[in-house]
Amino acid sequence: MNELFQNIDAEKRDRIINSALEEFSKNRFDKASTNTIVKNANISKGLLFHYFKSKKELYHKLEKFSIQIVTDAIAENLDWEVADFFERMKQIVLIKGEVTFHYPYIYDFLAILIEERTLAKLREGVEERSNDLIDQVYTHNIDFSKFREDVDFKIVMEIIKWTFEKYVERLVKERIKFDKEFNFKEIEQELEQYIKVLKKACYKE
């Protein structure tokens, strides 16, 4: 992530990253407090500014880091050969779970980044080309012929994506609130149940 970070104790490094991700997720840049970050990370003010020369640099480094982490997780764990859409969704959710396990606020932070950039593009009048990787993840090599044709495909896709988004949201919230460990076996079983219901609505008989 940062040359200054290479020799640091990994546990402390993650404490700093997570504390910063949390603060920047809960407050926009201006209102996010470096004091709060160091307090929650249990380090001194000096140390934070020893690693990052300013609040702005910390933010930018966090951007890069977060994108890198998610990209890597996908590269390492997504099986692009799988053609069944729901199987793909299951993989995506499990990857999200794995990443969230280490960095609970990383997706909140990324969501803010994406929104900011979308707004910036809108203001400049640039048309929105949504992130290529995200598109790919949901579509590349997927066999869409299994979907029924008597309903609007766009709507079917929304229902599916929304369901899994909300499911992950709940997972993350439970993790943060109750410090609940992830039981990936259990999660996979639960996912199967959602998929069973959704398939009835979305796939041909």
Added chain:
Amino acid sequence: MNELFQNIDAEKRDRIINSALEEFSKNRFDKASTNTIVKNANISKGLLFHYFKSKKELYHKLEKFSIQIVTDAIAENLDWEVADFFERMKQIVLIKGEVTFHYPYIYDFLAILIEERTLAKLREGVEERSNDLIDQVYTHNIDFSKFREDVDFKIVMEIIKWTFEKYVERLVKERIKFDKEFNFKEIEQELEQYIKVLKKACYKE
């Protein structure tokens, strides 16, 4: 809402309420700025503190007001005779739309209130009895016998509720971002499409 508000111009009153709801939705109490509120409401600092004796009182009055508005909207517009679950959901979404049209940030604000109270209860060890009215809205007089029995009911309900929550979320975001008017005829038609898909998954053939 407030005895001081009784003689005020309704348009100005709503400007103040909406500005405050927005600020308190985007920032927790401490970080919410009364300066920002008056700036966006286009009134002077003095006027805000003429109507509300402190930031805290403003917050409390907003609480009462928001709950009142939503309760009233339900009381006036929900048809408790309707027994079909999806018909009920449609009504709820349309009511939310109507309320959001006037107060775009009211549900965000209420969501924070509910979360705060849930957390407070958790800390005190009180078991969570979720809001009676909300329970009623989703269950009272509903004919649940139409639902299929070969899938987990809890999961089916989640998918339905999540879908409509996300749908409203999108509606509100579009309204705020593009100042898009609501076309209730159009919304109703769209809802029908979602319902058509969901029924396949949830109702007996």
Added chain:
DNA sequence: TCATGAACCGACCAGCGTGGTCAATGGAAG
């Protein structure tokens, strides 16, 4: 043994934004 330099601390700073005040103004009603 000592030297080097990085990791780390926390008191400290100038400045800005805070919630809240208040004397003054405007304008409507009687």
Added chain:
DNA sequence: CTTCCATTGACCACGCTGGTCGGTTCATGA
């Protein structure tokens, strides 16, 4: 004319801000 209240915005004391810096601790390696 008086009364009254909505409304203004300059003003204030103060707390928190991002960032600095002189200092200590500690590991390494010669």
